[in-house]
Amino acid sequence: MGNIIILEETTINPITLIGKRAGVCWGADITDDTKNYKRGMDCITSNHGRTLEYVNVEMIIEGYSARVIREWYTHLGGAPTRLQASTRYIDYEHGFHYIVPESIRIDTKRYDIYLETIHQIQKALVELEELGTPKEDAALLLPLGMSTKIVDKRNLRSLVDMSHQRLCSRAYHEYRKMFADICMELQKISDEWKWIVDNLLVPKCDYLGYCPEKKSCGRVQKRMEG
Template sequence: MGKEAGVCWGADVSDAKKNYKRGLDCLQSGHGRVAEYPQVYMVLDDYSARVIREFYTHIGGSPTRLQASTRYIDYENGFDYVTPVSILAKSGASTIYENTMQEITHSLQALEELGIPREDCAMLLPLGMATRIVVRTNLRNLIDMSHQRMCSRAYWEFQNLMDDICTALSEYSDEWAYVIEHYFKPKCELYGYCIEKQSCGRRAKKDIQ
């Protein structure tokens, strides 16, 4: 970021330390465009199709995505799916959940045996099915995403997904670890107050007259 900005400021961009400091200054000053230079390539695997559908709503920076095919995947041995903790924790609930998933698998197989094309059988696949996508996005998009999705009111799987992204990027480099620590936060931490109608109470709601 600092190198790109430095080019436009006529700065000495051969000094890596100065570049780094300049990049941080840009972030601190809210010069959002510079945060579009760091490109992030990710494989998101084993998350539900449901959370990936929510992930797709974040279109800032025109991210590029490829997703696992539901036309060609062979469901002969069933499909992986995400099980919510609430279902795991409730006696009897996981049996209902697992039986439903198995029933769907049996129906997929039965339809295929009847000669129905796999792309049509796949209509039965649930939002809870695990999927995989390959994403290219940028720092700005991810910071913005964190404000919505690290909110305690966001869907729990997306909160977990944000945690996973933060962990993976923090492990990638110290520079990323710094950015995650200082810029990835729920919107209430950004504003200093909560703007959600139903607040979790983490931050007080702003008194709007």
């Protein structure tokens, strides 16, 4: 079961902040938050993407698989940063948490195979430790299905772009679930975040108005050929 903890450094009123920053460049009155909010909305609806980069999102993402976090790391736009749980200093030899996907959980035979493999890895880790193997070397046996933890920091533009890829029904299901969990936590912060979650954090078919995927799920029509 994954968990998202939004850190206090996350911008509380992102739309107002966007308008406040843009207002500096327009010689506007940035002391009035009603005007800042309106200006922020104008920036967003006009697709002035750079202004979204002033909005900070910092969170702890934990309890999802190392595999999905590996996919998370492919989103480089906006130079995000993160720290991840160490495989040198944390003791995984004597047990690690792991994800069991639904397709495996519901089938006894699959479940047995999955658990037996995890058990074998854990056993090997203990035996390697008893032989004096350095932690960092034995850790190469850890599976992508083990759960991990990161502290992530990125801007809103990066998150919006990520949502287009990862809320797509063709994206890996754990990623879609993790992104939905992030949306759930962000919308609790403020009404402004609720608006952003509802209107900007959407799959690319909603954003584009058509599906660009070769193998479309059919939710939205593909673009008509020339």
